[in-house]
Amino acid sequence: xxxxxxxxxxxxxxxxxxTGLAVALAALRAPIADWTLDGLSGxxxxxxxxxxxxxxxxxxxxxxxxxxxxxxxxxxxxxxxxEFGGSWLEHLETRLGIDDLNDCLILLAAFxxxxxxTKLDHAPTAARWLLWTGFALHFxxxxxxxxxxxxxxxxxxPLTIESVxxxxxxxxxxxxxxxxxxxxxALRSKRSEATQLGAQSVAAAGALRLVPPGVxxxxxxxxxxxxxxxxxxxxxxxxxxxxxxxxxxxxxxxxMFLIRxxxxxxxxxxxxxxxxxxxxxxxxxxxxxxxxDGIDPILYPTLELYRPERRGWADxxxxxxxxGSGMLRRLHKLRPxxxxxxxxxxxxxxxxxxxxxxxxxxPPILMHAYQxxxxxxxxxxxxxxxxxxxxxxxxxxxxRNSFWLRRVAPLLWQTKSGVLWSDAELLExxxxxxxxxxxxxxxxxxxxxxxxDFADRSLIAIRVITSMGKGDVPxxxxxxxxxxxxxxxxxxxxxEHAARINLETGSLGMMCNDKxxxxxxxxxxxxxxxxxxxxxxxxxxxxxxxxALAAQRVFSDRMLVGWDIALTPDGPVxxxxxxxxxxxxxxxxxxxxxxxxxxxPLLLNALEAARLRDRHMIISKA
Numbered sequence: 001x002x003x004x005x006x007x008x009x010x011x012x013x014x015x016x017x018x019t020g021l022a023v024a025l026a027a028l029r030a031p032i033a034d035w036t037l038d039g040l041s042g043x044x045x046x047x048x049x050x051x052x053x054x055x056x057x058x059x060x061x062x063x064x065x066x067x068x069x070x071x072x073x074x075x076x077x078x079x080x081x082x083e084f085g086g087s088w089l090e091h092l093e094t095r096l097g098i099d100d101l102n103d104c105l106i107l108l109a110a111f112x113x114x115x116x117x118t119k120l121d122h123a124p125t126a127a128r129w130l131l132w133t134g135f136a137l138h139f140x141x142x143x144x145x146x147x148x149x150x151x152x153x154x155x156x157x158p159l160t161i162e163s164v165x166x167x168x169x170x171x172x173x174x175x176x177x178x179x180x181x182x183x184x185x186a187l188r189s190k191r192s193e194a195t196q197l198g199a200q201s202v203a204a205a206g207a208l209r210l211v212p213p214g215v216x217x218x219x220x221x222x223x224x225x226x227x228x229x230x231x232x233x234x235x236x237x238x239x240x241x242x243x244x245x246x247x248x249x250x251x252x253x254x255x256m257f258l259i260r261x262x263x264x265x266x267x268x269x270x271x272x273x274x275x276x277x278x279x280x281x282x283x284x285x286x287x288x289x290x291x292x293d294g295i296d297p298i299l300y301p302t303l304e305l306y307r308p309e310r311r312g313w314a315d316x317x318x319x320x321x322x323x324g325s326g327m328l329r330r331l332h333k334l335r336p337x338x339x340x341x342x343x344x345x346x347x348x349x350x351x352x353x354x355x356x357x358x359x360x361x362x363p364p365i366l367m368h369a370y371q372x373x374x375x376x377x378x379x380x381x382x383x384x385x386x387x388x389x390x391x392x393x394x395x396x397x398x399x400r401n402s403f404w405l406r407r408v409a410p411l412l413w414q415t416k417s418g419v420l421w422s423d424a425e426l427l428e429x430x431x432x433x434x435x436x437x438x439x440x441x442x443x444x445x446x447x448x449x450x451x452x453d454f455a456d457r458s459l460i461a462i463r464v465i466t467s468m469g470k471g472d473v474p475x476x477x478x479x480x481x482x483x484x485x486x487x488x489x490x491x492x493x494x495x496e497h498a499a500r501i502n503l504e505t506g507s508l509g510m511m512c513n514d515k516x517x518x519x520x521x522x523x524x525x526x527x528x529x530x531x532x533x534x535x536x537x538x539x540x541x542x543x544x545x546x547x548a549l550a551a552q553r554v555f556s557d558r559m560l561v562g563w564d565i566a567l568t569p570d571g572p573v574x575x576x577x578x579x580x581x582x583x584x585x586x587x588x589x590x591x592x593x594x595x596x597x598x599x600x601p602l603l604l605n606a607l608e609a610a611r612l613r614d615r616h617m618i619i620s621k622a
Contacts, residue, residue: 127182134175221315222595222604227294229607230322239326257290260297268301271518277306295319301517302588316595318583328580331559331606342557345577346395348440358554361573367441369434382423386411388444393437404444416489448567450539453531458487459566461575462544466552467560467602474552476503476545477599480589491528498589499533506541510534514585544572559606
């Protein structure tokens, strides 16, 4: 059993830590310790309720088992309510004379539920051992609780009896919880393997011409396929890290789905309900996405999956979690490394050096500040600094901790907040801040006049997604124009506005943002400047395309990259590359899941290659 727990990425240590904490609190024999134990027991009961709900969402073999899981869900909710109900609930039970009877009925119901679910639902050995251990502790706790007024119990201090009862109750719930987590993990792993084996059988039948000629069979949808592979990696412990452990994915994430669903309902629910999808159905939709498919509920309003014609999109959509938790990294590792090692695109200095070496146009780097030192790079004298400047960390995502300095006089700049800096103050700032993180100083680029009315002072970025296609030929799959509000001092907003770009003509679509996910939150005009967006054709779009493709050829050690390109009066300039671009906003802007785009088949082929490389992903038919 311990080996099974250790295989579940830290479950053993969490179980031991929880037990040690509970014993220490019980030993204190203080009211605060009792309150803490009650709160912990209530929290564990609610987590167990979420796991029982997950089992019901996944489906049960028959109606009998479903009824017993429903009973387990109700019991856990009752226990959680009892722990958080406080003394008033205990007084109510005492007045009604059902306090001891209630405890005995819960124990009996728990026994019946465990008996039938472990016998009929084929729980793994480790899960059965944990669940029955939890029941044994539950039984002892009930005996102590019911017998605390008996003559045998009188020699013991009532506070001691209460502490022991609380301790046993918490430990029983903890064992119940870990047993349920292991059971649900094994269940989802078997479900994933069965589905994948079915898809492989269909593919093999097609390869052997067992599918009649002219009959079309659809391959596994991209989103479902990548999440099934992700579950298999998690089940085998192939992805390291706390947030990639089986315990977190199967135990903690269902609770996060519940919280995220509540947040989405509070923020967007009424607007979606006004569009025709009632709040209860929204909650069911989002919980089904989370508990059945492992998709963050925020994708529901992002892709407007409440619309009837989009109900089937979830299977083809990608979610941030599996992309950021290792799946895209594994696809990147399929690519050879022409530069000897993979260039870290997050290191803007290394990225700049590689671009310069291959003739890709990038902004100059005037200075590099690190550990209190300053290296003069493309600037050799003070006069080279006499322009609008941009300061950004050497390693960061997006525009975090970046800001501009507006030149107001020779060697005098104004910050976003209106403070004036001299050249001495600029150098002092770089020296002080570089002790915390490396900083780069660059000249502030200017937007091309054809798009200058989309921003006030910030630089507009054109995000182009490229991927390595068949025969190692780079292809462009998506493109959108982005305006980042937090770089604008007068907009007082953190929204990112974007409009998709037609890959053939360079014309812009309607504009949306990444915060307002209500129905119909799209506009033909820029929401701040009022400039017309939809239908405008980007200047020099062929040159932007050519630069993105050239960059993908240079950085061919990545499966796909999201390039940020500035369109300046002197032509397109490559700002940075993102190995892990945000897939949620990308799919929203294009109003299409990635599985429906030209990137979908490329990712499916890469996933198949990853399965062949990682042989434990191949399901044996023996």
